[in-house]
Amino acid sequence: xxxxxxxxxxxxxxxxxxxxxxxxxxxxxxxxxxxxxxxxxxxxxxxxxxxxxxxxxxxxxxxxxxxxxxxxxxxxxxxxxxxxxxxxxxxxxxxxxxxxxxxxxxxxxxxxxxxxxxxxxxxxxxxxxxxxxxxxxxxxxxxxxxxxxxxxxxxxxxxxxxxxxxxxxxxxxxxxxxxxxxxxxxxxxxxxxxxxxxxxxxxxxxxxxxxxxxxxxxxxxxxxxxxxxxxxxxxxxxxxxxxxxxxxxxxxxxxxxxxxxxxxxxxxxxxxxxxxxxxxxxxxxxxxxxxxxxxxxxxxxxxxxxxxxxxxxxxxxxxxxxxxxxxxxxxxxxxxxxxxxxxxxxxxxxxxxxxxxxxxxxxxxxxxxxxxxxxxxxxxxxxxxxxxxxxxxxxxxxxxxxxxxxxxxx
Amino acid sequence: xxxxxxxxxxxxxxxxxxxxxxxxxxxxxxxxxxxxxxxxxxxxxxxxxxxxxxxxxxxxxxxxxxxxxxxxxxxxxxxxxxxxxxxxxxxxxxxxxxxxxxxxxxxxxxxxxxxxxxxxxxxxxxxxxxxxxxxxxxxxxxxxxxxxxxxxxxxxxxxxxxxxxxxxxxxxxxxxxxxxxxxxxxxxxxxxxxxxxxxxxxxxxxxxxxxxxxxxxxxxxxxxxxxxxxxxxxxxxxxxxxxxxxxxxxxxxxxxxxxxxxxxxxxxxxxxxxxxxxxxxxxxxxxxxxxxxxxxxxxxxxxxxxxxxxxxxxxxxxxxxxxxxxxxxxxxxxxxxxxxxxxxxxxxxxxxxxxxxxxxxxxxxxxxxxxx
Numbered sequence: 148x149x150x151x152x153x154x155x156x157x158x159x160x161x162x163x164x165x166x167x168x169x170x171x172x173x174x175x176x177x178x179x180x181x182x183x184x185x186x187x188x189x190x191x192x193x194x195x196x197x198x199x200x201x202x203x204x205x206x207x208x209x210x211x212x213x214x215x216x217x218x219x220x221x222x223x224x225x226x227x228x229x230x231x232x233x234x235x236x237x238x239x240x241x242x243x244x245x246x247x248x249x250x251x252x253x254x255x256x257x258x259x260x261x262x263x264x265x266x267x268x269x270x271x272x273x274x275x276x277x278x279x280x281x282x283x284x285x286x287x288x289x290x291x292x293x294x295x296x297x298x299x300x301x302x303x304x305x306x307x308x309x310x311x312x313x314x315x316x317x318x319x320x321x322x323x324x325x326x327x328x329x330x331x332x333x334x335x336x337x338x339x340x341x342x343x344x345x346x347x348x349x350x351x352x353x354x355x356x357x358x359x360x361x362x363x364x365x366x367x368x369x370x371x372x373x374x375x376x377x378x379x380x381x382x383x384x385x386x387x388x389x390x391x392x393x394x395x396x397x398x399x400x401x402x403x404x405x406x407x408x409x410x411x412x413x414x415x416x417x418x419x420x421x422x423x424x425x426x427x428x429x430x431x432x433x434x435x436x437x438x439x440x441x442x443x444x445x446x447x448x449x450x451x452x453x454x455x456x457x458x459x460x461x462x463x464x465x466x467x468x469x470x471x472x473x474x475x476x477x478x479x480x481x482x483x484x485x486x487x488x489x490x491x492x493x494x495x496x497x498x499x500x501x502x503x504x505x506x507x508x509x510x511x512x513x514x515x516x517x518x519x520x521x522x523x524x525x526x527x528x529x530x531x532x533x534x535x536x537x538x539x540x541x542x543x544x545x546x547x548x549x550x551x552x553x554x555x556x557x
Numbered sequence: 558x559x560x561x562x563x564x565x566x567x568x569x570x571x572x573x574x575x576x577x578x579x580x581x582x583x584x585x586x587x588x589x590x591x592x593x594x595x596x597x598x599x600x601x602x603x604x605x606x607x608x609x610x611x612x613x614x615x616x617x618x619x620x621x622x623x624x625x626x627x628x629x630x631x632x633x634x635x636x637x638x639x640x641x642x643x644x645x646x647x648x649x650x651x652x653x654x655x656x657x658x659x660x661x662x663x664x665x666x667x668x669x670x671x672x673x674x675x676x677x678x679x680x681x682x683x684x685x686x687x688x689x690x691x692x693x694x695x696x697x698x699x700x701x702x703x704x705x706x707x708x709x710x711x712x713x714x715x716x717x718x719x720x721x722x723x724x725x726x727x728x729x730x731x732x733x734x735x736x737x738x739x740x741x742x743x744x745x746x747x748x749x750x751x752x753x754x755x756x757x758x759x760x761x762x763x764x765x766x767x768x769x770x771x772x773x774x775x776x777x778x779x780x781x782x783x784x785x786x787x788x789x790x791x792x793x794x795x796x797x798x799x800x801x802x803x804x805x806x807x808x809x810x811x812x813x814x815x816x817x818x819x820x821x822x823x824x825x826x827x828x829x830x831x832x833x834x835x836x837x838x839x840x841x842x843x844x845x846x847x848x849x850x851x852x853x854x855x856x857x858x859x860x861x862x863x864x865x866x867x868x869x870x871x872x873x874x875x876x877x878x879x880x881x882x883x884x885x886x887x888x889x890x891x892x893x894x895x896x897x898x899x900x901x902x903x904x905x906x907x908x909x910x911x912x913x914x915x916x917x918x919x920x921x922x923x924x925x926x927x928x929x
Contacts, residue, residue, distance in 0.1 A: 218893075218894045219894075253864065255860065256860075256893070256894075258856075258894055259820075260821070260825075260826075261814065261817075261818055261820065261821025261822075261826075262596070262810065262813075262814045262821065265592070265813075265814050265815070265816075266589070266592045266593070266596070269588040269589045269591075269592045270589040270592075272588065273586045273587065273588040273589045274586075274589050286734075286735075287734075287735040287816065287818040287820070290735060290737065290816045291814055291815065291816045294741075294815055310734065312734070312737075354733075355733075356732075356733055356734055
């Protein structure tokens with residue numbers, strides 16, 4: 148404000164004043180409007196506003212920090228996730244918030260870069276004083292933040308990081324999705340109970356942790372339930388020709404083929420298998436969940452099954468309300484990531500309500516004793532290893548559409 | 558040389574100041590600002606070392622993240638797998654040092670407390686990481702530095718990708734799962750200490766009689782060769798020194814973040830460092846340091862702006878005075894990397910010669926300084 152002296156207004160300058168400098172009509176340096184002076188005045192106004200801004204008293208709000216990859220290579224996932232989380236918190240606030248206060252979701256972007264999530268976690272803990280952290284999306288980013296949250300004794304809940312190591316960091320780290328071995332168990336149980344198939348083969352992508360993690364538990368659980376694993380075939384991400392594996396697979400005449408892999412390879416496997424005349428149904432995991440599976444495999448994908456976190460055509464009223472609200476807000480149908488983050492944020496808000504306090508330690512205790520939280524991805528309970536135990540949706544592909552088959556309780 | 562001393566003096570002052578701030582300031586309420594400062598330190602090391610290759614020697618390298626990855630993973634696995642036994646053997650409660658000092662109780666204070674052991678572990682790991690990265694620099698440099706310009710850029714880019722893919726396939730280093738580094742030893746002191754060393758070495762090299770060779774290689778390679786300068790040797794030296802400091806930066810990062818993933822050292826990381834060098838002015842150490850600091854702070858400032866009500870309020874005020882409808886600026890701020898890129902373009906358009914330009918002597922030619 149200092150640079151705005153009173154004689155700078157044009158009216159005063161034009162009128163000669165009876166001062167001791169009166170014989171000068173104007174000061175040369177105060178003469179007229181100059182760009183420099185305009186900018187200087189603007190700058191001082193800017194800083195003045197800024198100071199008002201920082202001096203403003205804080206409104207009593209409960210802060211939850213949410214971190215995801217909103218920009219960078221993983222941004223499609225990150226944007227979906229934050230949309231889900233925002234919607235959940237807006238709904239909670241519309242109903243009056245929790246403990247008589249509204250929740251402020253502090254959203255930060257890690258730009259899909261290494262090291263950023265750690266910085267954001269430090270910001271959440273030291274600047275924003277959040278009561279809990281929601282995130283991150285990937286396991287590796289979550290691993291940066293988890294030790295910091297554990298040290299600060301602030302609960303961290305990741306809705307999507309599936310690596311086992313994450314929740315092993317400490318007793319303040321939670322997960323609201325299921326882990327890879329759990330997917331394997333559901334696939335095995337579905338094959339036995341629904342398809343009545345007791346002779347199976349497994350195709351494993353040896354380059355993906357996800358595939359290895361799922362198939363290890365899948366094989367042992369399938370045998371335990373009375374199934375027989377005829378053979379395990381392996382391939383690597385990026386392969387395009389699976390004829391060698393599929394020909395010998397065909398000669399074994401399996402009743403079911405498990406393909407716990409990502410959609411790129413799964414689609415090619417389906418196509419080549421049907422061309423070779425393999426008739427057995429194929430069962431995959433949530434790695435299959437992509438529109439490009441159906442567009443690449445086309446008709447050959449018909450009659451295959453895969454497990455997923457969530458299905459938009461689940462008749463459950465809770466899911467249908469969510470899908471409708473999401474469509475009106477964002478214009479697209481929600482994907483599994485939005486649903487998972489919607490549930491994660493809702494679960495945190497619910498834990499604060501149940502804790503009856505905004506103390507992080509009490510929220511932790513409330514999270515650890517979560518029983519049957521009604522989420523759109525199913526009723527969530529938290530087990531003693533702080534992982535979620537929740538139902539899995541099994542879907543099938545019929546007429547080029549994904550249809551829900553059943554909801555498998557844990 | 559006097560400029561080098563001034564900069565060194567400033568960094569020593571920093572060093573001294575932060576040595577006073579105590580052992581682990583990372584749990585305090587200033588943790589976020591310490592985080593930014595540490596990242597500035599790491600980025601200064603990366604940018605200054607790349608400046609030796611890209612700026613002073615005029616070789617366009619795009620593989621700096623690769624060298625950083627070598628240093629980070631080497632130092633990380635050193636601390637995780639190799640050193641705990643060694644440190645315990647030397648300085649543990651039943652270690653050699655305790656045993657040696659046992660008969661002399663008055664010397665007990667000199668036995669390593671944990672804090673000292675942590676610092677020692679960091680130095681050793683960082684030197685190990687730096688040396689391995691330097692070796693990688695030598696291995697890549699000798700065959701590839703016979704190439705020039707675009708070809709060299711492609712070779713170094715390929716090297717960075719090879720390193721990343723190699724790590725993805727080595728189970729010992731955690732492959733795609735990533736690697737945890739439990740000892741988070743990095744502190745302000747050593748980050749800025751290594752930054753000071755990097756600046757001193759680079760400036761010392763370039764400003765020495767011997768180091769004038771780097772500048773001649775940049776200014777005119779054919780003339781340099783005609784004058785009897787072994788250009789390949791100079792290029793390899795620049796490459797190896799650059800790689801060494803990239804490795805130390807990697808080690809500091811590994812012991813700070815506590816978690817390494819191959820995706821953290823991809824092509825974009827290399828480009829980030831190259832941008833710092835170009836913005837700072839190729840061959841201006843002062844400018845590059847400033848650019849490294851600026852480009853680390855800028856995204857955080859934009860992050861802070863995105864969280865305040867200032868921008869929507871300002872937008873409302875502007876739209877109140879001038880009857881126009883601006884697009885939602887807050888939305889733009891949430892995608893702050895768009896704004897960041899925009900600011901980069903503006904900076905490059907207004908200061909194509911670097912932040913300091915001629916002032917810092919980035920355009921100083923050997924010929925002009927020799928004729929004085």
